[in-house]
Amino acid sequence: MSQKLTFQNGEIYYQIQGSGPVLVLLHGFLEASFIWDGYVELLSKSHQVVTIDLLGHGKTTVSAPIFTMEAQAEMVHEVMKKENITQAHLVGYSMGGYITLALLEKYPKLAQKITLLNSTSLADNEERKALRDRAIMAVQQNKDLYVGMAVANLFAEDSRTLFAHEIEWIKQEAQKTSAEGIIACIKGMKFRKDHTFLLHQNLVPIQVILGEKDPVLPMESQEFLKEIPYIKVYSFPDGHMSWLENKTALFHLMEELL
Secondary structure, eight states: OOEEEEETTTEEEEEEEOOOEEEEEOOOOOOOOGHHHHHHHHHHTEEEEEEETTSSTTTTTOOOOOHHHHHHHHHHHHHHHTTTOOOOEEEEEEEHHHHHHHHHOGGGEEEEEEEEEESSOOOOOHHHHHHHHHHHHHHHHHHHHHHHHHHHHOOOOOHHTTTTTHHHHHHHHHHTTTTHHHHHHHHHHHTTOOOOHHHHHHHEEEEEEEEESSSSSGGGGGGGGOOOOTTEEEESOSSHHHHHTTTTHHHHHHHOOO
């Protein structure tokens, strides 16, 4: 069921399907809740599944010069509050994972369990921040060209041919995102906090799913997770787009992790 919620200067678009324990699915940058469609159909048989178009994306209409991860988290909190959701398993993909950790920091009791998919608790380093700045310039010069390159670069190299049709579809969806929304999110990711300290606090069960050929989040950058006994780490053999590149395996893993 599609819903809307007034937030700041616009409306948040979200959907709820099924009944049972609550599962909140948060998409990544340049996407919208459509990435979860196949998962919702199956997971809603046993859970109440909530998907949200994050700030700057999809049918959500809020505008701002920067969408911080804290602002995104506050929006998710408002959706949960409206729906009388007191606790949920939060699944955050990529940017959605950054938002999930920001939500955990401010509202720790809302999280029953957390799954970070192709995401990290680390803040951007200086090299990554410089890449964000270049991305902003690219969006300002030619948004559609930037989107096309950015989407393709999320896949493992050998996946780009295999998923050529899906890549074109995702590009078309991503190009619906306004330049202003893209830039506001890039700025929000650039200045996000490091939330690694939350992983050490063992507030809730946290599992991390990584891609062995992820061009955005190299496996070696996440070696520190092995030193945190509370964190369970899983991996798939492909790139950053595990929700698509490893769809069947991810669904079965999510079933186990629920």
